[in-house]
Amino acid sequence: MNATYILTLSCPDRLGLVHAVSGFLLEHGGNIEEAAQYNDQATGLFFMRVQFACTRHDRATLQQHLASFAEPYQMRWSLHAGHEPMRTVIMVSREGHCLNDLLFRCKSRLLPLDVRAIISNHRDFYQLAASYNIPFHHIPVTADTKPQAEARQFEIIEAEGAELVVLARYMQVLSNDLCGKLAGRAINIHHSFLPSFKGAKPYYQAHDRGVKLIGATAHYVTADLDEGPIIEQDVTRADHTDTVEDLTARGRDTESLVLARAVKWHSEHRVLLNGHKTVVFR
Template identity: 55%
Template sequence: MNDYILTIACPDRIGIVHNVTGWLLKRHGNIIDAQQFGDLETEQFFLRVHFHLPVAASIDELHADFATIAIKFNMQANIYDAKRKARLLILVSRQGHCLNDLLFRTHSGQLPVEIAGIVSNHNDYAGLAQSYQVPFHHFPVTAETRISQEQQILDLVKQENIDLVVLARYMQILSDNLCQALSGKAINIHHSFLPSFKGARPYHQAHERGVKIIGATAHYVTADLDEGPIIEQDIERVDHAMSAHALTQVGSDVESLVLARAVRSHVEHRILLNGNRTVVFR
């Protein structure tokens, strides 16, 4: 199947959709699905088009052919092969529920990705990785070795042609340099409904505050801790009888679901940045 996805972000003006559909018509393309959004506040326009071509074309060829329109409308335009599976590198520490969920969803065909490797600063999940025949990389880290350990991660990203790095409860704060190197292609799951309870031990913070709702947030990684553009969130109701440990158990399920949704949205090219916010097409 010669299926492709075109995503566009640009200043909103008349003629954008007309020019895009005209380009597709010229190439005898058939639109399978299209979604658009015009932000009245930022005056930005966002578009995602899933289309089919009768004759296969390379991504470079399509980009070159579309360049005239992209320049005309000052577009950030990207074209992707809709059938190509994204390659993931998962980072994890000692909480493995999100890792286990991503492995199962991928293995069972629910998540259209290839998990190229797992990196951890502990050895706890080497056996789990082996059971799924996924390479496991033990990169221990201390304050003294952080720079070299993060370089190992970057080397692996390059070596394995990684499209997305997933922080599946990786409990290390990334350096500014690593955040910049992975900008736009690293997703973190934070175990609270941001912007509430940032930082460490959010379930204990929530328990002390006596909240009635807890949640989880998947966001892009930035140098500002837990401040990256939010991709996906969900919540669960809790009550006064629940301990911090009980909140953690409930929250673990929410985290796994939220992270899987965020990963799917990213690899299906449904997310466009709108400043420090996101447009997520369903």
């Protein structure tokens, strides 16, 4: 049977890049099944995602050939096995709607994830984790114990071989050190349409400003709080009669949908970093 691979790449734009990539794949027995590309005229960078089938070479051999091919183009590239669930660790605090939604979507085969562990600073969702046969790690966090707690969290993430860490309403600010270790593989859901209402209690901030739209933002985690590259956003209506509780309740559905989309696109290798922005091949 054909093995399926996903190639993602970025490099300085120049004539003939699509032709060159297609020719390389043809030369090595690759049959393109899906392809998308984007030229960012502001930065002069070219981005591409190609899904292809190949029987001639295994992944390691393809990677060797790709390294030689990519060098003269100054390409940053990654080759992934297609249709392989992404090893994932989910972190959560006391708001479980995003966690519950992600687990149900995984169980229903709507998300290509292999959830290896759930980490929480509270015990609230150990039974939910057990119902999906997923290990649950309760790691309390205080100002005094944060370094030790994060060391244990990272130990679990590494032991599970996690390619993705999802902060599904994990209400602790990660240290700069942990943010650096998880760069490009940690997604957070913020219950606001960033860049508005960063930090704590965004629904309270939104209510105080009398907004007519509330939203949610899924973004990569960086050391700058709520400043990471944005993957997906969405909004829902609000009006003058809404209380903070109304906004919070209505926003939960938006948060869950936005996070699920971002996680799906990341796990299918559809998101490429473009400086402080992203390119998303939906």
